Amino acid sequence: MEESYPPFEPFDSTDDPESLFAAYLASQPKLPEASADTRTIIVIGRHRYYNLFRAQLVSCSLSSTGELKVPFTVLNPLDLVWRTEKPEELKFYSAIARFQSFYEKSATDTASLKALVRNPLRYTFYLHDSDVSEKITAKSLTPVQVTQPGIDFKVRIGLNSDVFSVTSDLFINGTYFPLSRINVRYSHFLVSDDAWYLCSNPHLPSVVTYFKKHGGELRLPHDSFLHFQQQVLARMETHVPVEHTYLKPATKAQLRSKGFAGPPEKVLYLIESENYVLLQPFMRYGEIEVPLLSNKLIYDQEKMGRPFFVARNTEAETAFTKLLIQQHPHFWEQLDNMLDYFYLHKDRFLDEAWFLDAFDNLAADGVTILGFNDLQGNKLNQHKANIAINVDSGLNWFNVTVNVKFGRRKASLKQLKKAVVNKSKYVLIDDGTLGIIPEEWLQKLKVYFDTGIAGEEQLQIPKTNFAVLTELFEDYMLDELVHKELWWYQAQLSNVENISPAPIPAGLQTTLRPYQLQGLSWLNFLDDLQFGGCLADDMGLGKTVQVIAFMLLLREKRGRHTHLLVVPTSLIPNWQAELNRFAPSLQVYIHHGPNRAKDIAAFQEYDVVITTYNTLLSDIFFLKKYTFGYTFLDESQNIKNPNSQRYKAVCLLQSYNRVVLTGTPFENNTFDIYAQLSFVNPGLLGTRTYFRNTYAMPIDKFKDRRSAQALQEKIGPFVLRRTKAEVAKELPDKTEMVLYCEMGEEQRQVYDTAEQELRDYINARGEEELTKHPMHVLRGITKLRQICNSPLLIDDTKLFTDVSAKIQVLLQQIQNVARYHKVLVFSQFVGMLDLIKVELEKEHITYAYLTGSTRNRGEVVNQFQRDEAIRVFLVSLKAGGTGLNLTAADYVFIVDPWWNPAVENQAIDRSYRIGQEKKVIAVRLICPNTVEEKIQILQQNKSQLATNLVTADNSFFRSLTKGDWLNLTGGNG
Secondary structure: OOOOOOOOOOOOOOOOOOOOOOOOOOOOOOOOOOOOOEEEEEEEEEOOOOOOEEEEEEEEEEOOOOOEEEEEEEEOHHHOHHHOOOHHHHHHHHHHHHHHOOOOOOOOHHHHHHHHHHOOOOOEEEEEOOOOOOOOOOOOEEEEEEEOOOEEEEEEEEEEOOEEEEEEEEEEOOEEOOHHHOEEEOOOEEEEOOEEEEOOOOOHHHHHHHHHHOOOEEEEEHHHHHHHHHHHHHHHHHHOOEEEOOOOEOOHHHHHHOOOOOOOEEEEEEEEEOOEEEEEEEEEEOOEEEEOOOOOOEEEEOOOOOEEEEOOOHHHHHHHHHHHHOOOHHHHHHHOOOOOOEEEEHHHHOOHHHHHHHHHHHHHOOEEEEOHHHOOOOOEOOOOEEEEEEEEEOOOEEEEEEEEEEOOEEEOHHHHHHHHHOOOOEEEOOOOOEEEOOHHHHHHHHHHHHHOEEOOOOEEEEHHHHHHHHHHOOHHHEOHHHHHHHHHHHHHHOOHHHOOOOOOOOOOOOOOOHHHHHHHHHHHHHHHHOOOEEEOOOOOOOHHHHHHHHHHHHHHHHOOOOEEEEEOHHHHHHHHHHHHHHOOOOOEEEOOOOOOOOOHHHHHHOOEEEEEHHHHHHHHHHHOOOEEEEEEEOOHHHHOOOOOHHHHHHOOOEEEEEEEEOOOOOOOOOOHHHHHHHHHOOOOOOOHHHHHHHHHHHHHHHOOHHHHHHHHHHHHHHEEOOOOOOOHHHOOOEEEEEEEOOOOHHHHHHHHHHHHHHHHHHHHOOHHHHHHOOHHHHHHHHHHHHHHHOHHHOOOHHHOOOOOHHHHHHHHHHHHHOOOOEEEEEEOOHHHHHHHHHHHHHOOOOEEEEOOOOOOHHHHHHHHHHOOOOOEEEEEHHHHOOOOOOOOEEEEEEOOOOOOHHHHHHHHOOOOOOOOOOOEEEEEEEOOOOHHHHHHHHHHOOOHHHHHHHOOOHHHHHHOOHHHHHHHOOOOO
């Protein structure tokens, strides 16, 4: 029958280590004054209600013979802990506080007991016998000696005639103690008479208790010993030395055959224990793991059954232990507790500043760490981030490969960007764990994502932004081709002002001024580099002719490619007229209107496709399918809002390159340029947030010159802006131009109806009647001119609409130029000036106003001339035609051209006259396909009719034939 033996149950020291102290009690009784007849003692014993060790600090009196006597007052150590700064005394008081009342057993019990037993204040220990008295009395106290001696305990196992003997030896401070003289008290003390010995090894008392129950020796047959070895000895030898006297050291052959010949492996297991993480180190010899912080023997047996033991590698284990205690200051102290693990509070353990560095150090020494991802609620990855950056060259981009690995796992670019956007240092890895991005790299990645455009696998930085590469990346990150391209781009763009002149295209039907040739050369230069640009000349300097010349040059360089030109609706006639005038060889298609075709195949037959922003929005789903040569945007401030549908739509267009035109690149603030340049050169200015924080806000809000200079350096090569003042020497004193204002559907309907009525009237009258009574026809012509201005000027509710193409175009032009120039606006109709007034007030544009009814003419004129806040002067042709000097203005708009250009010229001369130091640009607003355009054509052709109209009086009008009137009103003469 198998021999029975009691189970071995070591003390569980893994519960709640490092318990916190009780809070300081503010209202405590005063401590008794120290005197010769009082004494403070330490009273130890059993807790009154629990089978726990108890320690109290007690103040009592002394009799004349030196005996203890009442009163016995229990002191609160927390009243004393604040009176010292000595670490040993603080620990002593803390230990008293811990064991004074009920407590949970924990791994820190041994450390607290050591602090108590050190007794730095040299108080006397007394044992309280609760059987004598529940309360502390003189009779219940016995003086005892409490110390922490050197204790050596060893278990010996011998073998004789197939019977194993298991014995133990106990030495205290070198003196042998038979177990019969020893009692185990409170799971921590070995007691002999009045001597209490604190065990540094918290497991030793349990082992001593086990052997005391067996009379100090166990004799077990082979089978029973094997069971004992598995159930008891395996746990016991982890905590105390066990010597197998019958075992012989392994031979080299035995070491090789059982896999012990190689060096041991270092393993660290992480185990969760409530709010703590235990770090339990092991050494793996072959297939056997032994706790590093133990004396466990390694033994095995060969195939023939002969047992042997394997000597542990003391040098390797010592180095491993040293490496571990270097990882945290608490580990050195915990080593004295003779536990087989180290421990940290979970929050402190998961502090990435600790575990990442610690694990990195351990992994570098070949330590395998297991159990990290098994910790409850922990999704962190245990590896430090390994980040590698490589930049190579693509077609239009520099491709940045960002390789962020955590051990063998990789973080995708998408997840890295998500972490950066969320300002989180945690990035989701492909195995579901969270990698920790170092703070310095988090900042670098933020700049990378702010600067470039994130794809699936790579970050792309446009070659227009080549200068940023040397700022963001180290030289070793850039491949050889990138280094060569950087040198070439720097050489090309370092001297943009001295670009070689472009050849004048043969099909251009005009002569370019020098600055216009420079603009063409600049566009050609950017085209060679495959960079887009923003042509931002002042109004009236010929942005249109420069682009038309560039279109012709592109055809000579590459053959026919269809270009897309996007303009405001009102500017279609202007572009159409200018293209016909300057480049009649270019085939132009107008993609606009309700009857437009929606077949991109037709585009191939044309050099230029003109459309509007609104049409683009409607047709983007098929327009984006066609690859254009260039996309040109006129009045590109229309896309200045990057959140607008217009901006999103134009960005969907496909083309070889892009150019935008605007007279006001910065219409309201610095941010206005962002969308426009991001369209022509995607990625040049980074993300919106980056641009706003880096440039727009410092410049606009804080007037930061460095930011302004940095922005100028970045965008300088891609923005060409010449003001009138800069090119004044190349301009004539007075430049006259026509701005066509295409009427919308409603306004056109009103005009066509009125025109048809007038034609019907003319057709219904005979030649004689029209000659004698032309005034009705003249009134009809005036009505048509009023409708061209605004249908609101006619008193006809049946034809009512408040849409005015001229007011829309005029307001846009004023907004473009009024910031830097003063503007005159002339109209024959006071009602039109009143309508313009309303729109100016809506836009908060300050103006002056002069009509025939104005009494204080001189005061109004002087105010406009001197007050810089007044940017616009509204003047009726009748009131302002003569006698005014308005040289403060250098832009003049004639809202409604009259028969006689001499009247208009007189108005223009209000600005262009003696004393004017600026070049004057005069703009006539004309609605195409109306009586206004008919008169203009007649004047351009210098026909006899036009000449007669210039000097017309009533007798002349009587000389007009019925055919003449029909020609003017769109009919057939």
